[in-house]
Amino acid sequence: MASSSSSPAPAPAPAGESLRQKRILSSKLYLDVPSSKAPVVYSPAYDISFLGLEKLHPFESAKWGRICRYLTREGHLEKKKLVEPLEACKEDLLVVHTEAYLNSLKSSYRVASIVEVPPVSLVPNWIVHKKLLYPFRKQVGGSILSAKLALERGWSINVGGGFHHCSAEEGGGFCAYADISLCIQFSFVRLNISSVLIIDLDAHQGNGHEKDFANDGRVYILDMYNAGIYPFDFTAKQYIDQKVELVSGTKTDEYLEQLDNALEVCKSRFQPQLIVYNAGTDILDGDPLGKLEISPEGVVTRDEKVFRFAKDQNIPVLMLTSGGYMKSSARVIADSIINLSNKNLIELGNQLG
Numbered sequence: 088m089a090s091s092s093s094s095p096a097p098a099p100a101p102a103g104e105s106l107r108q109k110r111i112l113s114s115k116l117y118l119d120v121p122s123s124k125a126p127v128v129y130s131p132a133y134d135i136s137f138l139g140l141e142k143l144h145p146f147e148s149a150k151w152g153r154i155c156r157y158l159t160r161e162g163h164l165e166k167k168k169l170v171e172p173l174e175a176c177k178e179d180l181l182v183v184h185t186e187a188y189l190n191s192l193k194s195s196y197r198v199a200s201i202v203e204v205p206p207v208s209l210v211p212n213w214i215v216h217k218k219l220l221y222p223f224r225k226q227v228g229g230s231i232l233s234a235k236l237a238l239e240r241g242w243s244i245n246v247g248g249g250f251h252h253c254s255a256e257e258g259g260g261f262c263a264y265a266d267i268s269l270c271i272q273f274s275f276v277r278l279n280i281s282s283v284l285i286i287d288l289d290a291h292q293g294n295g296h297e298k299d300f301a302n303d304g305r306v307y308i309l310d311m312y313n314a315g316i317y318p319f320d321f322t323a324k325q326y327i328d329q330k331v332e333l334v335s336g337t338k339t340d341e342y343l344e345q346l347d348n349a350l351e352v353c354k355s356r357f358q359p360q361l362i363v364y365n366a367g368t369d370i371l372d373g374d375p376l377g378k379l380e381i382s383p384e385g386v387v388t389r390d391e392k393v394f395r396f397a398k399d400q401n402i403p404v405l406m407l408t409s410g411g412y413m414k415s416s417a418r419v420i421a422d423s424i425i426n427l428s429n430k431n432l433i434e435l436g437n438q439l440g
């Protein structure tokens with residue numbers, strides 16, 4: 088909007104909003120990243136190793152490191168080109184979360200129910216924070232930084248993040264912090280943008296960000312998910328701008344056709360300045376939680392379609408790896424990143440050949 092000296096001064100932001108802005112402006116998470124680095128964000132601190140308890144959740148808790156090892160050892164990305172994020176501190180988390188919610192994480196019992204690993208309730212809370220919540224907070228810092236990198240470079244990938252079941256006031260489904268809501272709120276203030284598209288293609292409905300952006304016209308949500316599995320959140324469902332509900336057993340061809348149609352509709356309805364792509368791999372055939380039957384090649388094609396959708400319209404895109412709990416997930420994600428690079432949709436800087 089054009090401004091002139093005769094325009095009235097803008098109305099002051101409400102108290103809560105101005106505190107949020109102050110927190111965002113004083114955050115240290117928006118690091119200056121040199122151009123010698125690739126916009127691929129990862130820290131060894133992402134990986135969870137928790138007294139063997141991680142084995143009790145159907146979750147491959149070293150997925151994030153494994154993805155990076157495939158990329159670096161096979162010569163697609165130099166280790167030194169990875170971007171290490173800072174941990175999201177309490178002031179950063181308060182940009183979205185309530186103090187009451189963060190305090191609730193001081194109960195190991197509460198954290199145990201969020202990550203769905205009951206024995207965690209018996210572990211002293213300081214250990215729970217160090218071994219479980221700290222890795223999550225590093226990943227949250229990575230998601231927030233990824234939005235800045237996407238605007239600077241046109242694309243970015245946070246090798247972790249995508250905790251789409253957590254909202255400002257409630258965690259669940261292995262998601263303790265609302266990194267998607269946080270990264271979008273930071274982008275509004277620090278990147279001066281006012282329209283964000285969330286493309287959520289994890290197998291589960293993304294009820295966390297849906298509740299956080301209920302009736303917020305700046306955010307358009309396209310969510311394609313299996314309607315027959317967790318979380319069955321009918322309140323959050325009404326805040327999805329464009330939903331594609333799948334049934335258990337949906338196969339690759341039908342999935343990709345539905346995605347093509349959805350992206351076409353989306354293109355005609357909303358013009359975003361940033362795309363947050365939640366790229367869960369729990370759509371893979373054999374995933375015990377996602378219950379869809381998408382082939383590894385189908386996942387690679389899916390990611391290519393989303394990146395092409397972004398590139399064709401010249402919209403910055405950031406990808407989060409989100410759910411995907413099988414041992415094979417890391418290989419598929421690495422293959423997908425390699426494919427994006429081979430198709431010139433991203434530039435890792437040192438491809439072989």
Ligand SMILES: [Zn+2]
Binds near residue numbers: 411
């Ligand atoms: Zn999921």
